[in-house]
Amino acid sequence: MIPAAFEYFTPSTLSEAIALLEEHGDEAKILSGGHSLIPMMRYRLASPEKIVDINGIPDLEYIKEEDGYLKIGGLTREVALEDTPMIREKYPLLYDTAVMIADPQVRNxxxxxxxxxxxxAANDHPATMLALGAEVVATGPNGERVIPIDDFFLGLYYTALEPTEIITEIRIPVADGNSSGTYKKMERKVGDYATAAVAVQVTMNGSGPAKVGIGLTNVGPTPIRAKRSEELLVGQPITDELIKEAGKLASEDCAPTADLRGSEEYKRSVVSVLTQRALKTAFERALSS
Amino acid sequence: MSKQTITVTVNGEAYTEEVEPRMLLVHFIREKLSLTGTHIGCDSTSCGACTILMDGKSIKSCTMFAVQANGKHFTTIEGVAQNGQYHPLQEGFKEEHGLQCGFCTPGMIMRAIELLDKNPNPTEEEIRWGISGNLCRCTGYVNIVKAVQYAAKKMAEAPKEKGALNEV
Structure with missing residues (x-):
């Protein structure tokens, strides 16, 4: 399959890239890893006339803790999350998410x-970022702006990003010794989108959680925060009944549609089960860390 | 749209060619460079038959434009044997019957090169996860896993062979 023709630009600085986006407006698409864009172009689901390849812009690939945040550069490859020991040790939710994305070649x-x-919403990081309470740093003609993750996903393929903005950084509050998490994904085969997946991040205070973040993948037009489940758990001693109830609430609060991966009813059931499993793992990890 | 000139190094040899920006890297390698060992299986980033090494990292060459490859170094299956000697992975696939029709084999080998480079002594599970981006419809993977294990063992015994590719 051959994509439609396009003009190709390789800016070497951020400001050059933003100027190109300003000049070409809706005709232009940003190319970073290309593993969502190029498949869409091959199927002619997308036919941008201009491609702005941002891979030549320096200093956008990094993972570091600074000023109370884990900061991840926008161009950081998925494989870097897998290969960075600090991520595996302190942010197991991010590690568990990264290793479930597509396959090793794609993650490179x-x-x-x-x-x-x-x-x-079928991608894996969006729900994880909801659970982590992340912020998206977008850089455009007027400089940087910070978008809370809850305000970022507006609809299918529709985000708060302006056409002239580039994601330059993801910020996640630094994890302390009382916090942990996990990502539980059901997929039919490696590389498939999730039938459903659940991201959980908890911060413990004694035997109960002071903070709970739960994000749901591919069970609605956007990633979904399981808000009622989060509220149910905060400040409560953890019991099996409470975890079960949190799973039930999550299954009620998602909005899956039937497709080849299953019926709506089946997917709600998967959300309930994965929410419970993810909560159990997250609590165990947080209490043992 | 106007063509662009790119220079890429493939298996140690530099090539300068004019390409349309929309030309996929796998088409460039097969049609412009006539290196047809890199296969096109699914054309949808699923099967891994088009896997090659870019600066030592395994990638799917159907999911990159040739223009993006400008200035980069690649290894394809044609560059894996050195001085008439099979790479340990090639030998492993032969000895352990790791192929039947052979269509997936170049991609499997290119992927397994990076796998063993990062993890010289992988468990069976690590091998299976490591090649999870490569589909084989013949073997059931059992002998492919054995082939990778064969190569890992051989490379551990003769560590010099491991580095040979990086000098390409």
Whole structure:
């Protein structure tokens, strides 16, 4: 399959890239890892006339803790999350998410910024970022702005990003010794989108959680925060009944549609089960850390 | 749209060619460079038959434009044997019957090169996860896993062979 013709630009600085986006407006698409965009172009689901390849812009690939945040550069490859020991040790939710994305070759090129900017609820990082309470740093003609993750996903392939903005950084509050999490994904085969997946991040205070973040993948037009489940758990001693109830609430609060991966009823059931499993793992990890 | 000139190094040899920006890297390698060992299976980033190494990392060459490859170094299956000697992975696939029709084999080998480079002594589970981006419709993977294990063992015994590719 051959994509439609396009003009190709390789800016070497951020400001050059933004100027190109300003000049070409809706005709232009940003190419980072390319693993969402190029498949769409091959199927002619997208036929941008201009491609702005941002891979030549320096200093956008990094993972570091600074000023109370874990900061991840927008061009950071998924494989870097897998290979960075600090992520595995302190942010197991991010590690568990990264290793479930597509396959090793894809993760060598695909970027975290792209995974989020694509605005696809079937991608894995969006729900994880909801659970982590992340912020998206977008850089455009007027400089940087910080978008809370809850305000970022507006609809299918539709985000708060302006056409002239580039995701330059993801910020996640630094994890302390009382917090942990996990990502539980059901997929038919490696590389498939999730039938459903659940991201959980908890921060413990004694035997109960002071904070709970739960994000749901591919069970609605956007990633969904299981708000009632979060509220149910905060400040309560953890019991099996409470976890079960949190799973039930999550299954009620998602909005899956039937497709080849299953019926609506089946997917709600998967959400309930995965929410319970993810909560159990997250609590166990947080209490043992 | 106007063509662009790119220079890429493939298996140690530099090539300068004019390409349309929309040309996929796998088409460039097969049609412009006539290196047809890199296969096109699914054309949808699923099967891994088009896997090659870019600066030592395994990638799917159907999911990159040739223009993006400008200035980069690639290894394809044609560059894996050195001085008439099979790479340990090639030998492993032969000895352990890791192929039947052979269509997936170049991609499997290119992927397994990076796998063993990062993890020289993988468990069976690590091998299976490591090649999870490559589909084989013949073997059931059992002998492919054995082939990778064969190569890992051989490369551990003769560590010099491991680095050979990086000098390409």
């Amino acid at each position: 090129l695909a970027t975290i910024g792209g995974n989020i900017a694509h605005g696809d």
